[in-house]
Every structure is written in structure tokens, then in C-alpha cells.
Amino acid sequence: MSLVDQLAAVVGAEHATADVPAAYLSDATESRAMRGDASALVRPGSAEEVAAVVACCYERGAAMVPRGGGSGFAGGAVPLDGAVVVSLERLDRIRSLEPGLWRMEAEAGVTTATVRRRARESGLLYPVDPGAAEQSHIGGNVACNAGGPHAFKYGVTGAWVTGLEAVLAPGELVRSGGAVRKDVAGYDWARLLIGSEGTLGMVTAVHLRLVPAPETARPVAAVYADAESGCAVIAGVLAAGIEPATLEYLDGATLAAAGASFPAALTEAAGFMVIAEADGSVAEAARVADELREVLSVGALAVHEPEGRGEIEALWRWRSGVSIAVTALHGGKASEDIAVPVEHLGEAIRATLEIGARHGLETCSWGHAGDGNLHSTFMLDASDPAALERAEAAASELFDMALRLGGTVSGEHGVGLVKRAALAKQLAPAELRIAHAIKDAFDPKGLFNPSKKLP
Numbered sequence: 001m002s003l004v005d006q007l008a009a010v011v012g013a014e015h016a017t018a019d020v021p022a023a024y025l026s027d028a029t030e031s032r033a034m035r036g037d038a039s040a041l042v043r044p045g046s047a048e049e050v051a052a053v054v055a056c057c058y059e060r061g062a063a064m065v066p067r068g069g070g071s072g073f074a075g076g077a078v079p080l081d082g083a084v085v086v087s088l089e090r091l092d093r094i095r096s097l098e099p100g101l102w103r104m105e106a107e108a109g110v111t112t113a114t115v116r117r118r119a120r121e122s123g124l125l126y127p128v129d130p131g132a133a134e135q136s137h138i139g140g141n142v143a144c145n146a147g148g149p150h151a152f153k154y155g156v157t158g159a160w161v162t163g164l165e166a167v168l169a170p171g172e173l174v175r176s177g178g179a180v181r182k183d184v185a186g187y188d189w190a191r192l193l194i195g196s197e198g199t200l201g202m203v204t205a206v207h208l209r210l211v212p213a214p215e216t217a218r219p220v221a222a223v224y225a226d227a228e229s230g231c232a233v234i235a236g237v238l239a240a241g242i243e244p245a246t247l248e249y250l251d252g253a254t255l256a257a258a259g260a261s262f263p264a265a266l267t268e269a270a271g272f273m274v275i276a277e278a279d280g281s282v283a284e285a286a287r288v289a290d291e292l293r294e295v296l297s298v299g300a301l302a303v304h305e306p307e308g309r310g311e312i313e314a315l316w317r318w319r320s321g322v323s324i325a326v327t328a329l330h331g332g333k334a335s336e337d338i339a340v341p342v343e344h345l346g347e348a349i350r351a352t353l354e355i356g357a358r359h360g361l362e363t364c365s366w367g368h369a370g371d372g373n374l375h376s377t378f379m380l381d382a383s384d385p386a387a388l389e390r391a392e393a394a395a396s397e398l399f400d401m402a403l404r405l406g407g408t409v410s411g412e413h414g415v416g417l418v419k420r421a422a423l424a425k426q427l428a429p430a431e432l433r434i435a436h437a438i439k440d441a442f443d444p445k446g447l448f449n450p451s452k453k454l455p
């Protein structure tokens with residue numbers, strides 16, 4: 001029996017095919033012309049079916065690529081060398097939502113936006129908000145340990161996971177944590193799956209903790225003539241002991257690409273923008289917004305404070321669309337996500353532009369300033385091999401710069417396919433040894449997303 005026939009016997013013929021649609025061969029790295037090839041696509045409909053699929057592939061020695069929403073920026077979900085794409089999209093149930101207990105159990109294929117919306121409908125907050133929330137899945141967020149603007153105050157995905165259900169080799173469905181709020185018995189293997197990018201096993205469901213939703217949110221957006229003035233203000237917010245929910249930045253080139261749709265008038269002299277948001281009770285948010293306005297006004301050309309839900313949502317919708325607007329400029333981009341200690345943010349922003357210019361690439365950056373996390377981006381025509389090559393060389397210099405400043409090659413997107421060589425520079429020999437030992441312990445045959453994550 002062929003592998004596809006065997007998989008079809010598990011999930012039903014309509015959910016297993018050797019004729020893999022193009023949509024399952026790429027992720028957001030398509031903007032830099034990345035595309036893989038797969039021998040089969042399988043779409044299990046339950047955790048038990050995922051276990052049976054893994055058992056089948058493990059027995060036959062077939063490599064598997066778990067796939068969430070395909071919004072990843074590291075090529076993690078791109079299948080290589082004829083691997084089997086295991087799409088978790090049919091695991092899309094919220095298994096439980098207990099508002100009185102502030103918790104939810106969601107299957108891996110529930111979109112991030114659905115998790116946030118369902119929490120909000122119950123007066124609760126799931127604060128993690130990576131930019132492609134309508135497309136990305138909670139399983140994919142766990143696999144990448146995704147962040148986003150509100151990670152500054154609330155932390156990244158892993159901070160909200162209290163338990164996992166996952167399929168480990170050679171096809172065993174296991175559970176860790178869940179409703180229990182504390183558990184220090186045994187090694188915390190589930191923590192290792194968070195951020196493992198599908199290389200250690202497949203997440204089938206996630207237990208999330210939630211918190212009561214803040215009564216209100218008050219964003220303050222300010223524009224400056226240049227990055228120096230903007231970065232001084234970011235340092236000022238931290239030094240003043242103000243804790244905004246977000247502390248975002250966009251540089252001048254990003255504003256040039258995406259500013260036309262900014263939901264307020266934007267002066268042509270705008271060379272940098274900072275977006276900080278206060279949240280909490282009405283009184284608390286007003287107090288923090290007042291403090292933010294005072295600090296952000298120093299050296300600002302203009303300050304925009306959206307009012308009411310519609311205006312606030314318009315601001316964040318615009319912010320989520322920045323990546324797409326930048327891609328649209330030349331039809332493609334290579335976007336990295338280095339992070340540096342926040343005091344080096346200004347230097348990293350400046351160095352990003354210098355590196356791009358050296359390689360003849362139009363360059364911009366924006367990102368999560370409070371976390372020192374830059375989306376350093378080289379804009380290009382994805383059908384131009386020479387530009388892609390120049391972007392590769394530029395990215396390599398970018399990673400060196402991040403490491404020189406005491407940072408990391410990936411703040412939130414993960415390593416996937418595109419940053420393996422860079423990670424090799426970041427990890428010490430002992431760390432590399434441990435990483436490979438962990439991989440071997442979880443995946444002795446090396447079949448979970450091979451050629452990803454590990455140098």
C-alpha cells in the first residue's frame with residue numbers, strides 16, 4: 001500500500017493526496033521566492049488522527065512538516081525534499097472556554113484571531129497579537145513562540161500556555177499541564193515544544209490562561225523628524241517607569257511605504273513614528289496615556305491620539321497591514337526579526353539602513369521597540385535572483401550586527417529554514433550539543449520537520 005493510501009485510510013480519502021496544492025508549499029517567505037516540494041498532504045481531523053498519521057509516517061521513515069496557517073516568516077512550514085505536509089487546519093475546535101476560571105483549551109488549528117475574539121466575548125483577554133492573526137493558528141503561535149506588539153507588557157505566547165497536548169514520536173498522544181496552574185513534577189518537556197517550530201512533535205491542543213480584559217485602551221502615536229529623536233523618546237518612556245502595553249516604532253522608509261493609509265494626516269517630514277498604548281481601567285489608562293503623551297511629545301512633529309473603538313481599531317489595523325504595504329512596493333521583501341538589548345535599538349536601526357545601502361537594496365525597519373525587536377526589511381522584486389542574492393548577503397551582515405550588539409538572530413519569527421546558518425554563529429558549542437541531544441531524544445529518526453531550526 002502506498003503512503004498516501006495508508007494516510008487516506010486514517011483520515012479519509014478526501015483529506016489525503018499526493019497532488020499537493022501550491023498553497024501548501026510555501027509560507028510568508030514566498031515574498032522572498034521560497035517554495036518547497038511535498039510528496040503528500042494530509043489533513044487529520046482529530047488529535048487521534050494526528051497520532052495515527054505520525055505513527056504511519058514514523059514507521060515508514062517519511063519526513064513530516066506540521067503546518068498551521070502558513071504565515072511564518074522563517075520558512076518553517078515549507079516542505080523540503082518531498083516531505084509529507086501535515087496540516088492541522090481541521091483541528092479547529094475550542095474544546096472549552098471557562099470564563100469564570102479564566103481559561104480556554106483550543107485545538108491547534110484555531111486561528112489566533114478566534115482565540116482573541118472568543119476570550120473578548122467573555123470579558124477576557126488573550127493578549128498575544130502577532131500581525132497575521134486571522135491567518136495564523138494557535139498551534140503555529142506555540143510552535144514559533146510568537147510575539148507581537150502587546151508582548152511588551154504581556155509577554156509572548158509561551159507566557160500564556162499552561163498545558164499542551166501533542167503527538168510525540170513514534171505517534172503517541174501525550175498531555176502536560178492543563179487546568180492545573182502549577183506543576184513542577186517531571187521535566188517540563190512541554191516547554192521545549194514551545195518555540196520548537198515543529199521539529200520535536202506536533203501540537204494538537206493548547207491550554208491557555210486568560211486575564212480579565214482591560215476596561216479600555218488608549219494609544220498615543222507620535223511622529224518625529226528622525227530615528228534619533230524617536231529612540232530618545234523610547235528610552236525616555238522606560239526611564240520614566242511608564243509601562244505601556246505596546247511600544248512600537250516605524251522608521252522613515254517604512255512610513256514612506258505604508259504612511260499613505262495611516263488613519264490620520266501624516267506630515268511629509270515624518271521620519272520616525274512611535275506608537276505606545278496605555279490600557280487598564282478607565283482611570284488607569286487615562287493616567288498612563290497622560291504620562292505617555294508628556295514623554296512622547298518631546299521633540300515630536302505631531303501627536304495622534306485616536307478616540308473611540310473605531311479609531312483605535314483603525315490604528316492597529318493599519319499597523320498590522322504595514323508588512324503587506326512594504327511588500328507591495330516592489331512585489332517582495334526579505335524581512336528579518338533580529339532583537340537587540342533595547343539601549344542598542346537606535347544603533348541597530350541605523351546599521352540596518354547602512355547594510356541595505358551597501359548591498360544596493362531599498363531598506364526599512366519597524367518593530368517592537370520596547371522589546372528591542374526589529375523587522376529589518378530589504379525590499380525587492382522576488383523574481384530577481386540577483387536581488388535575492390544581495391538580500392541573503394545583507395541578512396548575513398544583519399545577523400552579525402545583532403550578535404555584535406549582544407542580541408539574537410530571531411526575536412519572534414523563529415529560525416526555520418532561513419536562519420540556520422545564522423543560529424550556528426549565535427550558539428556556543430555546548431548549546432549546540434544540547435540542542436542536537438534534545439532533537440535526538442524527541443525525534444530519534446529525525447522525521448519531524450528535518451532541515452529546520454537546528455544549524
Ligand SMILES: Cc1cc2nc3c(=O)[nH]c(=O)nc-3n(C[C@H](O)[C@H](O)[C@H](O)COP(=O)(O)OP(=O)(O)OC[C@H]3O[C@@H](n4cnc5c(N)ncnc54)[C@H](O)[C@@H]3O)c2cc1C
Pocket residue numbers: 027028065066067068069070071072073075076077088108129130131132135136137138139140141142143144145146147148149197198199201202203204320323324412413416449452
Ligand atoms: C503580516 C504578518 C505579520 C506578522 N506579525 C508577526 C508578529 O507581530 N509577531 C510574530 O511573532 N510573528 C508575526 N508573523 C509571523 C507568523 O504569523 C507567526 O510566526 C505565527 O506564529 C505562525 O503561525 P502559523 O500558524 O501561520 O504557522 P506556520 O507558518 O504554518 O508554521 C510555522 C512553524 O510552526 C510549525 N507548526 C505549525 N503548526 C504546528 C503545530 N500544530 N505543531 C507543531 N509545529 C507546528 C511549522 O512546522 C513551522 O515550523 C507575521 C506574519 C505575517 C505574514
